[in-house]
Amino acid sequence: MDDHSGHVGTVEESAVTTSAELLSLKDGGVFLVADSQGDIVGAADGMFDNDTRILSQFVFLVGDVKPAPLSHGLSKDNAVFTCHGANRTLPPVGERNTPRGVVHIERKRTLWRGRMFERIRCTNFGLDEVMLPISFDYAADFADMFEVRGVKRPARGQLFPTDTDGRRAVFGYQGLDGETRRSALVFSEPPWRMTTHRADFMFSLPSEGRLDLHIEAGQLVDEVPSAERFAAAVSGARRAIVERRRRGAGLVCSDHAFAAWIEQSRADISLLTTDLETGAYPFAGIPWFSTPFGRDGILTSWQMLWLDPSLAKGVLTYLAKRQATAMSRFQDSEPGKIMHETRKGEMAALGEVPFGLYYGGVDTTPLFVALAGAYLQRTDDVALIDAIWPAVCKAMAWIETYGDSNGDGLIDYQRGAESGLTNQGWKDSEDSVFHADGRLPQGPVALVEVQGYAYAAYRAMAQMAERLAEDDPEVWNRKAEVLRERVEERFWMAEHGYYGIAIDGEGELCATETSNAGHLLFSGLPDMHRAGQVIRRLRSPDFDSGWGLRTVAVGASRYNPMSYHNGSVWPHDTSLCIAGMARYGERLGPVKLLDDLLQASQTFNLRMPELFCGFAREMGEPPIAYPVACVPQAWAAASVFLILQACLGINISAARREVRLIRPMLPMGVEGLTLQGIEIGDARVSLSLRRHEGGVSVTPEAGSDRSIAVVLQS
Template sequence: MTQLDERKLDPAVALASLDDTAPREPHRLYALKHGDCFAVADAYGDIRGTGDGFFRDDTRVLSEFRLTVGGRSTSLLGASLSQDNVLFTANLTNLPINDADGRQIPQGALHIERVRLLWQERLYERLTLSNYSQEHSTVLISLRFAADFRDMFEVRGSTRSKRGVVGAAEVGEDSIALRYEGLDKIVRTSVISFSQTPDRLEPDRADFLIVLSKRSRQTLYIEVGGQVADTPDRERFRASAARARFNMRAKRRHGATLHSSGRVFNDWVARARADVALLTTELPTGPYPYAGIPWFSTAFGRDGVISALQMLWLNPGLARGVLSFLALHQATETSPFSDSQPGKIMHETRKGEMTALSELPFGRYYGGVDTTPLYIHLACGYADRTGDMGFIDSLWPSLCAAAEWIEEASRSTGFVTYQRAADSGLANQGWKDSFDSVFHADGRIPKGPIALVEVQGYVFAAFQGLAQLAERRGETDRAQAWQQRAEAIRQRVESDFWLEDLNYYALALDGDGQPCKVRTSNAGHLLFVGLPTPERAGMVADQLLSASFHTGWGLRTLADDAVFFNPMSYHNGSTWPHDTALCAQGLARYGNRDSVVRLMSGTFESAVHFNMRLPELFCGFTRAPGEAPIAYPVACLPQAWSAGSAFMLMQACLGLRIDGWNGEIHVTRPRLPIGIDNLTIRHLAVADNAVDLTFQRVGDRVGAFLADRHEGLVPLIVRS
């Protein structure tokens, strides 16, 4: 069995294994996704075989895919994704080359366009060459390819003592099949097909001599899939593109939409919405937002729940899909290897060879201490948003089982703690799961079991919400018990985690009950659930908004005076948009809405520098005039909870809450983002109605009103 080093789960570790030609800037890479397939390539459309590739079910089925023209690489003109994330386009031109007859072709005489999409486990590519010279030419076009069939965890840095067998390439007339039989006895295949017969086809290369008369154009179609299909051609490409675009359009129509007076702001919102749609996979249980590309393109419990919370006010159907999936995969037995206990909610699921062979525990892994209370919190939030008690009744046995797990997990200390059950699991099991993300002020790594501060906040919210649902179900005794449990957790957090000398909450308590006296953004999540007293919430808010945390682009995960602070680290000083958004929602909950506007502005400006797409994280350097935020080298892009941050920040600015029980919209002290004078939310579902709600800046105030045709349908309650 392969021994897991938890450091290899940190994508930063993968950086050390990349060669000098590796694509290291995630915002310069381009991702496509459909279902359980995704592709990542550079701006040229090339796959180089490092962290990029074409992946199917957590296996890299195309590890190299490079284009040369006339025996040379191309020159990049530009690259882009369509607004709906369906089509990737690279515009290229030739370097000085010779044609097949030895005549020189000057640089810029040829235009090469690569258009790519994914649909139903196949990669489709259209390669178009246009000759803008005055000469007839026969141009050598070469595609170099390979499929290493490496498991995603191998790509991320895990090593294996033994692998399966790579079969000999099967070279056909106009296609080639690459095969690998894994140790799990599954044969994985990658078939590369061409619309015209190559002039030379070898196990790792296809050469085409393309005849171009002056001012002419020629097109080559390529497909990569798991099996032989019909010959690629224009009709197949167009039909697949049309189906993919229709599918994406349907996903983007779910829920309400936003439109503001700011054109660039609208571009960001549209891209964020498209990214959520791209990462959302239709499962038998409903829609589920996969965490991020490339490292986490699968169902994660924590990420799915938080993404659904971010989108809940706009699209509660996403929350329903997440809850249904997690309830179906709730643990029913105890397993140290998978870190499961009855009632616990799944952390991660994988489909690759290494998990199938139990070399790693992540086939279905439960080593997340926060996912179970967050699951309950989402269910309670969904109920408040929709009033859908029928669905909650169907979930009730699962919610009760989750509550029982929380009770059992906190029996010995009064807090929900974690300590990995097997060495193959994660050492740290909160959202900051790097091996060094939990520590004492002097740098000592605490011994377990560990109680994280934000997890206790999630537990407080879970029991508080369950108490309200139990009351609606007529289970008065259970409601009172859960409400008492919530209040007991609140009091214990206030007494055991509060640090008088720092006027802040400790990051965690170690196995001896000693606090980790480190200031982190985790404390901001207590504001998100409303646990602290207003006085203490104000002290936390002041520090989160100080220069120790607030970079000008967002909030750092760790104060800049901590012993392990490093703005280039994965969890110890970087900026995560979803973390900033959760803290911002907490600030808004305690009435600090003007500061939320500042955070929204910094996050939006960060997105502008990242081509309208927020990465998983970026470096936590302080903002300086004229400088852009610094990218983290191997961050996921897109990332669901980063895209969803735009919408949680917007809700926090607007002070908007929907009461699904009474069919009402509540707006409290609304603010608009800087530079935005009006914003309209269209087709906002409230009970059985869909309404348009507009926010308008009037002097130094912001008003809210429903469209005339909706007057009287839904009560709008505005508090200034």
């Protein structure tokens, strides 16, 4: 995902890199990241509660070595982690020697109500009794998330000595913010030896015998781990995810590979979605971004809007309540601006980083307004728009009052303090905006896609004002047209048939070809002729890697397919460009790119990462992973749904009680697709789409509300 707060302080590479595959579980504000055998070693992994690492080491040993791995993975619903292993040769006890591979070891783990529940099951398949030595190394450093990412602090609080009581290790930390943080690790059986950092067990396991050891970690509770508590936790975690996945319309597909990708993507969205007081909110990604982000929440919910409007409702409500009310250079805030990021850790509380409530995103405010308009069209939920209308109006006031800092009519940014983000669009790494010769621009910087978002915001204001009978809609339409003409005049590069990425503080165009221009198509700003030129360029080999669209065209001065933003492939970015193509009638490109991403997803176990390298596709070779990408990541997981919408050409208007499909095309290899239970106001409709020689047929399923018009437009 976007680099967000990644450029605060000095980030050491070792702090954010791990050689092991990391697997994640999440429940509310708590998440756990461990390696493929379930161990936490204290690098980029751990158990985190509200941006604080409450378990920094948890290593399971059998005979003082890690078990030999057999297999591992997450359940399809992302609720349960399971690892299978076997003993290595055990040290002799008396004259008895236990060879390798006699004892099967299963680790099964879930998160529920902010606690880790784990069961270690050992089964002896040997002919002889086994004396089985089991140990756990553990620690809790209470490191702030930004410390884990490598930011150096001038001082830390005080760690308390670990307290043990025979089956429990209690960890504590007194933060510089005055908060006392505690966590505990508890075993169902008392170990024969327990120290401040290690628990040792010795079990006698008869032939064909089995034993279960239950462990819990998290906030202090009095209960002792048990089989009943573990079963209840697994059931509760799965039930919560099922309830989240039932929201919105369902998709049933005839193609196994595509159906599996849809299933995994839906599961990842469910995992990352947290039910807050304001409604459902998709947290951005694990491990670095398991918190509400403005831009990410808006775009993820927009990608899912046609299927599940509840995400957009939750995002809009949450962000409206956290709109800036004052000016702060440290927080990059002005009245009316929409939040970029929020954190709850010690460093944020102390102001060591500005991200407790940070507004350093230039695009989040216009995207907020534009999403509100898209949500109204999809749902006709006038009550929600009326409730957030004051926030919407304040957001537009920010665009018109503070968004243009130098009076040139364009929305721009320049950070207020050195601790803030240098670049404040979605490509927010330090070198992601540059001139054709590689120079970095001086601020304030006006990004091309942000002008598109502002254009969409003006159009949305006209739509909402008309529906709410609040203002003259044409005022907003005229402002949109003025901005459109300004963008066409200042960003268009006639010699390239493309738009430059930005205009710097000197008024000079950064004449670099990037995927940012594809977001203009998503906003609907260009005319048909220029949109066609942009689409052709995006589909050229300089952008199209064969696995998705690169963020920067091959040949640009800072192009690097291994970089974070300058030549890599970001699935969400590709999805917005594809949606933009579809807006202008393109269907073949979206279908081809959807198939490319499907095949790429198979390399990543159907779980789309935040990004991957932008090397050109080679026959018989997989895409190349970006080593520290967030997985799972919300807007990457949601990309398939926006691209599928683009392929189907589907648009839903609740006010007109209409589902319109414009020249729909099914994904490659998919002969049939069923959309189940699309909610339109108080009605539901299900559609069956089938491929035939002349195109795609669309048929309402039995039980669909007949008051909903289904329009197939060729």
